[in-house]
Amino acid sequence: MAGRIIANLVILGSGVLLKAVSQAYRQALVNASNSGVAQETLRNAVQKSSKVMTEHEARLILGVGERSPWEEIVDKYDTLFEKNAKTGSFYLQSKVYQAKERLKAARSSS
Known part of the structure; x- marks a missing residue:
């Protein structure tokens, strides 16, 4: 009970x-x-x-500031892209490419 x-x-x-x-x-x-x-x-x-890269993240990846000229961005991109092509890191290469494309889109929209 x-x-x-x-x-x-x-x-x-x-x-x-x-x-x-x-x-x-x-x-x-x-x-x-x-x-x-x-x-x-x-x-x-x-x-x-x-998974869209922000402009801030793109600048950090390429190591450029907000007021960096486009030529400096392209130079940094070329350098980093080639270095990663030699070491075989496709992931880093794709991040560098995405960063450049993101900054290119931001540049054309402003």
């Missing part, structure tokens, strides 16, 4: 706990959407998953 009562209490208690947790989660979602956190989190997730 005592075992049955304890089992009923455990089942009822876990049901109440599950309901409270689900309500708290729903309220947290409402609060996040009201404060704009949900939209910002979603925007960050989309940006990270799109």
